[in-house]
Amino acid sequence: MTIKEAIRKVMKLKGSPMTAQEAYEAIISNNLYNFKAAVPSGIVRGEIRRHCIGVDFPSASKTKYFELIGDNTYFYLDSPQKISSRSKKAIKQTPKINTGINEIKKAQKRHFSTFRQKILKEIKKITPENFENFTKNLLEAYGFIDVEVTRKTKDGGIDGFGQLKIGLGLITVAFQCKRYTSKSVNTKEIQAFRGAIQGKCEQGLFFTTSTYTKDCTKLMFQPGAVPIIMINGDGIVEIMIEKEFGVQTEYIPIFINALDLALIEK
Numbered sequence: 001m002t003i004k005e006a007i008r009k010v011m012k013l014k015g016s017p018m019t020a021q022e023a024y025e026a027i028i029s030n031n032l033y034n035f036k037a038a039v040p041s042g043i044v045r046g047e048i049r050r051h052c053i054g055v056d057f058p059s060a061s062k063t064k065y066f067e068l069i070g071d072n073t074y075f076y077l078d079s080p081q082k083i084s085s086r087s088k089k090a091i092k093q094t095p096k097i098n099t100g101i102n103e104i105k106k107a108q109k110r111h112f113s114t115f116r117q118k119i120l121k122e123i124k125k126i127t128p129e130n131f132e133n134f135t136k137n138l139l140e141a142y143g144f145i146d147v148e149v150t151r152k153t154k155d156g157g158i159d160g161f162g163q164l165k166i167g168l169g170l171i172t173v174a175f176q177c178k179r180y181t182s183k184s185v186n187t188k189e190i191q192a193f194r195g196a197i198q199g200k201c202e203q204g205l206f207f208t209t210s211t212y213t214k215d216c217t218k219l220m221f222q223p224g225a226v227p228i229i230m231i232n233g234d235g236i237v238e239i240m241i242e243k244e245f246g247v248q249t250e251y252i253p254i255f256i257n258a259l260d261l262a263l264i265e266k
Helices: 003-014 020-029 040-050 085-097 099-123 128-142 187-197 214-219 233-243 258-265
Strands: 063-070 073-082 145-149 160-166 169-178 203-208 228-231
Touching: 003 020, 003 040, 003 063, 003 073, 020 040, 020 160, 020 233, 040 233, 099 233, 128 145, 128 160, 128 169, 128 203, 128 233, 169 187, 187 203, 187 214, 187 228, 214 228, 228 233
Parallel strands: 169 203, 203 228
Antiparallel strands: 063 073, 145 160, 160 169
């Protein structure tokens, strides 16, 4: 099963629009695809956007499998659709007529990159103890329920627990937090966390403000072992932006020459 097929399947199972992160979680829960990327949720998001009607950029696919519903939610198309040559012509010609829009998009891209770096820098300033509470609030914003941080004297290598609704049921999840400024999480830390939650939870979430060593990705999914989802600093910021947790979106009206566009349509 390809990533596109897995995404379409979980959307069909749910029967309603999903965010890229929700689609990723459902794919993992149903064991439909074995991701090997450091931030697999980003792979799902990229695959949806590349094949999504209403989301156009240079590397986007001509064949569309999904459509943008709103608020970063997507839904599958009953049958794939291809962009017509007329549509491609309009996409190619519009930036030439509206050069100002192109410059605005470039500025927005630069701002977004700088903004993500700034947010991550601020998170790294949080104390390790407060990072656990930050993660608890982040999970609640994502949709987890009954999230709690364990007491330090009795955490057993687990920083907290929570539950997430998948389909008609709830899965119990344990989470671990490592607020590192530059040090990478290694395989020993992942193995210790898995050992602490094995037999207690259906899934483990490992959060770090830093990164993971290359060998860590091999430990995400192992036969007979509870899966460990690893979320690095960039992944944390991505969830914050998607759920508007600690960030706010400001919409600015951009006007384009409707007359020129009408001429292109002809």
